[in-house]
Amino acid sequence: MSATSTQVGAIARRAIVRTSRQPASIIPPLIFPIALMAVNAGGLRASTELPGFPTDSFLAFALAVPFIQGALFSTMNAGSDIARDVQTGFINRLSLTGLGDWALLTGQLAGIVVLGVLQVIFYIVVGLGAGVEFESGPAGIAVLIVYGAIVALCFGALGAWLAYRTGSGEAIQALFPVLFVFLFISSMNAPRDLIGVEWFRIAATLNPVSYMIEAVRSLIITGWDWQALALGFGFVIALGVISFALASRALRTRMTRT
Amino acid sequence: MTDGNGIEVRGLVREYKKGPRAVDGIDLSVAPGEIYGFLGPNGAGKSTTVHVLTTLLPPTAGTALVAGYDVVKDGPRIRGLIGVALQEAALDPLLTARDHLRLQATLQSVPKGQRGSRAEELIHQVGLVDAADRKVQGYSGGMKRRLDLALALVHTPRILFLDEPTTGLDPQSRTDIWNEVALMRREAGVTVFLTTQYLEEADVLADRVGIIDGGKIVAEGTPAALKAEIGRPSVHAIPRTEDDRPKIAEFLARFGEPLASTRDVAVRLKEGLGLTDIVRAVDANGIDIGDLELHAPTLDDVFLAKTGRTLDSAQEEAESAKQEARRE
Numbered sequence: 001m002s003a004t005s006t007q008v009g010a011i012a013r014r015a016i017v018r019t020s021r022q023p024a025s026i027i028p029p030l031i032f033p034i035a036l037m038a039v040n041a042g043g044l045r046a047s048t049e050l051p052g053f054p055t056d057s058f059l060a061f062a063l064a065v066p067f068i069q070g071a072l073f074s075t076m077n078a079g080s081d082i083a084r085d086v087q088t089g090f091i092n093r094l095s096l097t098g099l100g101d102w103a104l105l106t107g108q109l110a111g112i113v114v115l116g117v118l119q120v121i122f123y124i125v126v127g128l129g130a131g132v133e134f135e136s137g138p139a140g141i142a143v144l145i146v147y148g149a150i151v152a153l154c155f156g157a158l159g160a161w162l163a164y165r166t167g168s169g170e171a172i173q174a175l176f177p178v179l180f181v182f183l184f185i186s187s188m189n190a191p192r193d194l195i196g197v198e199w200f201r202i203a204a205t206l207n208p209v210s211y212m213i214e215a216v217r218s219l220i221i222t223g224w225d226w227q228a229l230a231l232g233f234g235f236v237i238a239l240g241v242i243s244f245a246l247a248s249r250a251l252r253t254r255m256t257r258t
Numbered sequence: 259m260t261d262g263n264g265i266e267v268r269g270l271v272r273e274y275k276k277g278p279r280a281v282d283g284i285d286l287s288v289a290p291g292e293i294y295g296f297l298g299p300n301g302a303g304k305s306t307t308v309h310v311l312t313t314l315l316p317p318t319a320g321t322a323l324v325a326g327y328d329v330v331k332d333g334p335r336i337r338g339l340i341g342v343a344l345q346e347a348a349l350d351p352l353l354t355a356r357d358h359l360r361l362q363a364t365l366q367s368v369p370k371g372q373r374g375s376r377a378e379e380l381i382h383q384v385g386l387v388d389a390a391d392r393k394v395q396g397y398s399g400g401m402k403r404r405l406d407l408a409l410a411l412v413h414t415p416r417i418l419f420l421d422e423p424t425t426g427l428d429p430q431s432r433t434d435i436w437n438e439v440a441l442m443r444r445e446a447g448v449t450v451f452l453t454t455q456y457l458e459e460a461d462v463l464a465d466r467v468g469i470i471d472g473g474k475i476v477a478e479g480t481p482a483a484l485k486a487e488i489g490r491p492s493v494h495a496i497p498r499t500e501d502d503r504p505k506i507a508e509f510l511a512r513f514g515e516p517l518a519s520t521r522d523v524a525v526r527l528k529e530g531l532g533l534t535d536i537v538r539a540v541d542a543n544g545i546d547i548g549d550l551e552l553h554a555p556t557l558d559d560v561f562l563a564k565t566g567r568t569l570d571s572a573q574e575e576a577e578s579a580k581q582e583a584r585r586e
Contacts, residue, residue, distance in 0.1 A: 003367065010364040014353065021352045021393070089348035092314060093409070096342050097365035098334065257313050257333055 004103050011099070011107025012114075018081065019111045026115065029073035030122050033066030040065070040189060050194055055221040060132045063123065064216035065188045067148060068209060070119040071155040072179045078112045079159030079172035086167035086254065095255045105244070105251055109156045116152020120145050132220065140219040147216065147233070154240030157247050164250035186210040208235040262325065263290035263416045263449040265311065269320035272306050280306040282473035283320065288466075293443055293450040295464025295481075297457070297557065299572035301579070303473040304453035305345055308421045311451065312342045325416055338366075341415030341448075345422050347406040351395035355386050355405050358394070359412060366413035380408040384438060400431025407438055417449045418442065424459060432456075436463055457557040457569060469561055471572065476564040485555040487563075492517055493536055494524045496549040509545055510536070524553075 019025050041059045048056050055061050085091045085108075094104060124141055127134075134140050162172055185203045187195070187210040195201040204210050215232020218225035265288040272281040281303045288294040296304050309315040311322055313333040322329045325339045349358060359377035368376055381390045384404040389397065394405065403423060410418060420439065424432040440463065442448045454460050460467045461481045469477040469484075477484055495510060497503045507516065507523045513536055514525035533552040540547060561569045 007365060010361055014350070014357070014361055017357060018350065018352045085350075088350075089344060089346045090350055091348075092344055093348045093362075094365070095314060096312060096337055096340075097362070098338060098367055099365050256315060257337070 003098070004100060007099050007103040008107045008110065011094075011104060012110030015081070015108055015111025016114050019077070019115055025077050026118075029070045029077070029115065029119050032073075033069040033119075034123065034126055036069065037062045037066055044189060047190060047194075052191070052194060054191060057132065057221075059127075059130055060221050061217065062189075063127045063132055063220055064213045065183075066123045067120060067144070067151065067216045068188075068213050069183060070116065070123070070148075071151040072176065072183065073119075074112045074116050074152040075155040075159035075179060076172060076176055077115065077159070078109060078156035079163040079175070080169050081111075082108060082160050082163035083167055083169040083172050086163065087169065091254065095257045101248065101251050101255060104255075105157075105160060105247055109153055109160060112156035112159075113149050113153050116156075117145060117149050119152075120148030127220070134220055135223040136219040140224070143229075144216060144219055147236075150233070150240070151212065151236050154236050154243060157240055157243035161243055161247035161250050164247060164254045167254070182207060182209045186213060188213055208239070211235050263447070264288055264323075264325070265294075265417065265449070265451060266323040267307075267311070267320070268322075270307070270310065270317055270322055271319040272303075272310055272315060273318045279318075279473050281310065281317075284470070284473070284475050286468055286475060286478065288449060288451055290449055291443065291447045292465045293439070293452060293463055295460035295467040296451065296453040296470060297455070297460045297467055297561075297569075298453075298470035299455060299569055300576040302470045302572075302576075304455075304470060305421055307470070308342075308344070308419050308451070308453055312340060312419050313337055338413070339416050341410035341413070341418045343403075343406045343410045343418075343420050343423055345425070347399075347402040349394045349397075349402055349405060352393055354393055355381060355390045355408070358405060358409055362409045362412045368413055376412060380411060383411075384408045385434070398431070400427050400434065403427060403431065403435055404438070407435065411442070414446070415448065417451065420450065420452045422453055422455065424454070424456065432459070439463060455569070455573065457561075461557055467557065469557075469564060471561075471565045477560055481557060484557065484560045487560070490514075490527050490529065491552055491554045492524050492526045493533060494522045494551045494553055495547050496522045496551075498546060498548040502546065506545065506547060509539075509543065513539075522551075 041062050045058045047053060048058050048061070124144060136143070159172060159175070162175055185200065186207045187204050192201060192204050192210060195204060211228070211231040212235055214228050218228035222228070265286070267284060267286045270281055270284045271279060273279050284307065296307065298304050306315065310317050310329060311324055313329050313336050316330055324336045327336050329336060353361070356377055359380060360373055363373040363376055381387055384407060386401060386404060386408070389401060394402065397405070407423065423439070424435050427435070436459070439450060439452070443450055452463060464481065466478065466480050467484060468475050493510065493513065495506050497506050503523060510516070510523055510525045513531055514527040517524040517526055533550070536550065540550070558569050561572070565572065567575070
């Protein structure tokens with residue numbers, strides 16, 4: 001095993017141990033998205049009677065939302081953990097070892113990916129328990145888990161960037177409402193072509209979060225919609241590339257070692 | 259000098275963007291195996307110097323060699339040779355001492371087969387056996403400091419940097435840390451660069467002391483030599499009653515130069531005289547004195563002589579300047 005992979009493993013193990021010892025980091029990302037989904041599914045069930053609505057189960061339609069909402073929690077958790085390391089000086093301790101910048105960033109995000117995968121499995125189990133049928137079958141479920149891991153990694157990198165840049169837990173908390181606005185101005189509660197208010201429909205169409213949700217939704221209610229999957233994966237990976245670039249740069253600035 | 263475990267600094271400057279020079283052209287040398295105490299009030303430039311020497315901050319000007327390597331060009335190499343405990347014991351509250359030690363051992367490239375035994379050895383060495391598997395969030399300040407020290411030692415460094423290792427600790431914890439540092443030097447021959455704002459700490463631990471104020475080194479030498487520069491010890495007699503004061507003052511004047519004091523009667527001893535000479539004379543002459551004390555010159559006297567203020571007043575000035583800056 002190379003020195004870098006050993007270091008990534010050590011930092012990842014720390015991230016996972018930390019996460020496992022903070023129930024407050026684990027429970028809200030599992031419970032809140034499911035609770036919101038349950039409320040929406042109860043209140044918006046009649047939407048399925050609209051002509052052109054893609055499924056007769058609003059629960060199946062809404063199950064895609066927790067996948068992205070959980071990712072927002074990933075952003076907050078990654079950002080808060082890293083901001084705490086900056087504030088406590090733990091980042092200086094890490095800087096004084098032979099740890100590489102890239103190993104630190106990926107290691108810190110590894111814990112978030114593990115939590116992201118657990119979240120996705122939990123949402124899938126809840127969905128199956130509530131009688132949702134996954135049109136893409138077991139292979140689609142496997143893709144959903146991989147997608148969940150990538151989403152957690154990419155959104156986590158966004159949180160990491162802000163944490164390295166500001167070193168402030170408060171700044172990370174302030175990001176949460178902003179991300180929620182993106183979630184709400186998306187196709188989370190209705191297919192884009194059925195949104196009646198024009199500005200909302202345009203905003204949802206321009207909002208990348210809509211395509212991230214629709215990729216998940218396609219696997220649940222449609223089957224294999226390659227276009228939806230390409231758009232979903234494409235936007236998530238684009239977000240990841242930008243976030244990783246920004247986070248790497250901010251990390252180098254933060255770790256001003258010679 | 260700079261080969262092996264030494265430190266060599268010439269004309270070191272560190273400026274911050276919107277501030278004064280935190281370190282203003284210092285020169286210093288630390289010999290292999292030496293404990294060097296860097297003494298000064300808050301804001302004097304101690305921690306900035308440590309950050310530069312440990313490669314966490316690039317210098318603005320000047321050179322610094324640590325174990326023979328340049329802090330600007332050879333950062334990664336230096337980091338592998340030094341152990342560092344910075345001012346804040348930067349620990350993860352959710353990890354245990356054992357978790358911390360294993361993580362640090364891995365990141366410092368301690369061979370896999372030795373990580374567990376090294377962690378165990380250090381847990382015993384710093385007296386954290388009973389708390390090794392408890393989360394750090396429940397540790398006292400002294401326990402955190404001891405763990406911090408253990409973490410700095412994981413990879414058996416040649417040079418150890420300790421930035422105010424006992425600040426805020428109770429006397430017992432402070433003594434424990436002092437014992438650990440002395441033991442490391444004695445048994446492993448580690449060079450120690452120690453910053454402190456405590457006179458006693460520099461006096462007890464350091465082979466040589468550098469006194470820094472306003473980013474400049476104002477005095478340097480062994481504690482004994484620095485104190486000897488200031489002068490001879492003084493004897494302080496406490497009269498039983500105020501009426502005894504003139505008689506005691508007249509008696510003590512035979513032994514040295516009188517010093518101004520409202521609490522007691524004090525003289526700076528003449529060359530070659532000691533407390534025993536006075537005690538014998540007191541007995542022989544039947545002089546009645548409440549108490550008699552010998553005061554050796556302290557590093558505070560040295561600080562006062564070199565900067566015109568005591569270390570305590572310098573601390574207060576630094577503290578009020580900090581509060582003023584916060585208000586602005």
